[in-house]
Amino acid sequence: MPHMRVYLDYCVNQANAGKVLQSLRDANPELSAQLQCLREDPSARNLDLSSYLLVPMQRLTRYPLLIRQILQYTDPPTSTPDLSVAPRLTLSLPTEHAEHESIANSLACAERILEEVNETIRDREGRERLGEVSEELRIGKDRLDLTLPTHHLGPRRLLKEGVLAKAKSGRKLRVLLCSDILLLLNESESGGLYRVPLPVHELEIYTSRRYARSEDAYIGIHRAYPRGGETLVLPRAWTEAIVLAAAKAREGIRVAVGDSQDTEVGSGPIAIGVGMGHVASAGSPRASADVGNGRLGVNAAS
Numbered sequence: 001m002p003h004m005r006v007y008l009d010y011c012v013n014q015a016n017a018g019k020v021l022q023s024l025r026d027a028n029p030e031l032s033a034q035l036q037c038l039r040e041d042p043s044a045r046n047l048d049l050s051s052y053l054l055v056p057m058q059r060l061t062r063y064p065l066l067i068r069q070i071l072q073y074t075d076p077p078t079s080t081p082d083l084s085v086a087p088r089l090t091l092s093l094p095t096e097h098a099e100h101e102s103i104a105n106s107l108a109c110a111e112r113i114l115e116e117v118n119e120t121i122r123d124r125e126g127r128e129r130l131g132e133v134s135e136e137l138r139i140g141k142d143r144l145d146l147t148l149p150t151h152h153l154g155p156r157r158l159l160k161e162g163v164l165a166k167a168k169s170g171r172k173l174r175v176l177l178c179s180d181i182l183l184l185l186n187e188s189e190s191g192g193l194y195r196v197p198l199p200v201h202e203l204e205i206y207t208s209r210r211y212a213r214s215e216d217a218y219i220g221i222h223r224a225y226p227r228g229g230e231t232l233v234l235p236r237a238w239t240e241a242i243v244l245a246a247a248k249a250r251e252g253i254r255v256a257v258g259d260s261q262d263t264e265v266g267s268g269p270i271a272i273g274v275g276m277g278h279v280a281s282a283g284s285p286r287a288s289a290d291v292g293n294g295r296l297g298v299n300a301a302s
Helices: 006-012 014-027 029-040 049-072 096-134 236-257
Strands: 158-166 172-178 181-186 204-206 219-223 230-234 270-273 278-281
Touching (some): 006 014, 014 049, 096 172, 204 236, 230 236
Antiparallel strands (some): 158 172, 172 181, 270 278
């Protein structure tokens, strides 16, 4: 299946293609009318052009299902014969084993390509979302650009987004978990940063006694700020996502800076580079004051 990768670029750009088509329709009534006439043609089966643009993506998702069914009805290779038992005369075509192996390889390839396409689409949608959020983020008079790459972890990726509540007040915050930082935003029309972004590799999660017996396994994040700590209540899915992101971030930074560094990963203050869109280890008091003294402490608040 060497040519299956052509689906990657097509599927990744499918959403933008739909937006372009809609904008062309809105700007050109004649085009819109012509497309409507084509839709009414019997050969079009009353399907709009936008529906046909989805066909390749739908086909890609169905290939693994189809190949898996074919594999199910294809005889698997016979096991190694038991020499202690008298052999039986059987008829076996020489291509049976090769067919089963070929189909199994095709299934693995189709699943791998589908996963790669889905992952690429998620990354692209995440970058677009980070661009939208960046328009609302200000630290002082400067804009925080989240679309620029991190120092050690490559392009910033949006891993999870949702609305969470503070443990004591119940105040709602929009939370964005990225590959290197955790963003707390005001859940209001004005939006904007609620607090300076948290470096993911320094996040510490503690089980809260209040929620220890909850069926949803709620957990609190404790993180020290210059003006006091914050505690967010997290459902299990958020907890697992943060733990995984923190582990990957620590490993990525460790590989990037090398194990020979005198300072352990996450042992120093963090500065958010305004306009640079990345989290950097603060090597001096001046560096950590780039965000209006927005230096993040490393001690957990109880």
